[in-house]
Amino acid sequence: MVNFRLDGKVALVTGASYGIGFAMAKALADAGATIVFNDINQEIVDRGLDSYKQAGIQAHGYVCDVTDEDAVNRFVKQVTEKIGVIDILVNNAGIIKRIPMHEMTAAEFRQVIDIDLNGPFIVSKAVIPHMIKKGHGKIINICSMMSELGRETVSAYAAAKGGLKMLTRNICSEYGEHNIQCNGIGPGYIATPQTAPLRERQADGSRHPFDSFIVAKTPAARWGTPEDLMGPVVFLASDASNFVNGHILYVDGGILAYIGKQP
Numbered sequence: 001m002v003n004f005r006l007d008g009k010v011a012l013v014t015g016a017s018y019g020i021g022f023a024m025a026k027a028l029a030d031a032g033a034t035i036v037f038n039d040i041n042q043e044i045v046d047r048g049l050d051s052y053k054q055a056g057i058q059a060h061g062y063v064c065d066v067t068d069e070d071a072v073n074r075f076v077k078q079v080t081e082k083i084g085v086i087d088i089l090v091n092n093a094g095i096i097k098r099i100p101m102h103e104m105t106a107a108e109f110r111q112v113i114d115i116d117l118n119g120p121f122i123v124s125k126a127v128i129p130h131m132i133k134k135g136h137g138k139i140i141n142i143c144s145m146m147s148e149l150g151r152e153t154v155s156a157y158a159a160a161k162g163g164l165k166m167l168t169r170n171i172c173s174e175y176g177e178h179n180i181q182c183n184g185i186g187p188g189y190i191a192t193p194q195t196a197p198l199r200e201r202q203a204d205g206s207r208h209p210f211d212s213f214i215v216a217k218t219p220a221a222r223w224g225t226p227e228d229l230m231g232p233v234v235f236l237a238s239d240a241s242n243f244v245n246g247h248i249l250y251v252d253g254g255i256l257a258y259i260g261k262q263p
Helices: 019-030 042-054 069-082 106-134 155-178 193-199 209-217 226-237
Strands: 010-014 034-039 060-063 088-091 137-142 180-187 248-251
Touching: 010 019, 010 069, 010 106, 019 034, 019 042, 019 088, 019 226, 034 042, 042 060, 060 069, 069 106, 088 106, 088 226, 106 137, 106 155, 106 180, 137 155, 137 226, 155 180, 180 226, 193 209, 226 248
Parallel strands: 010 034, 010 088, 034 060, 088 137, 137 180, 180 248
Antiparallel strands: none
8 A cells, every 4th residue: 555644754844834835844743743844933933833833733843944964963953862763854945036037136146045056955854864864864855846847036046946956856866875855845826825916806807917827827727725735745755656756746736837828
């Protein structure tokens, strides 16, 4: 029988105080995993802990900057000693800056790369030795459709997410023999509070132009929801995916498969 249960497993989901990180952590908890998450400051961590409590989940929240290698190493050591070896890592923490490339400073570009690409490298590097010693591990990198496509104003984000796709494949290549599976999830356009302004009806009752654009480009004819990511993350975290490695699972309603309707 295929085993999707995660009982006894410790799952670290970075940046999972809210949004899709929270939804994926909740799915892992529902499958039996013990949840650990981090965020950039105590206020956000406390809000996350409250959200988990309201959902009936006893999560462990820590303040940690994923771009600070020393802080990440201390964090992983603390989790390992107090809770257990991290069996599942979901590299979810990330940012986006929507700035035309010719207007973007090198410092702004580096900040996106640092969080969205260097962060997953640093956290993965910290947990892999423990996974090798234990004899198994699951690393899930949250990629993007921008791992495959370009779009105006997101040069840094696309560069980072394209790099994250290749980091995913290289972790698979380098550590697959240690029974470590590293895969990615590439969400499409997801309906969250952060994207709500893009889906608000206009004064005349019509759709927001960007909302119309996304729905027209998506064969499913809708935005995704955080819940759409729950099944994929449980699959990639569980024994059901033990021979799936180096793969990016795009949860995008079919956008990447679709050229769009003829005008």
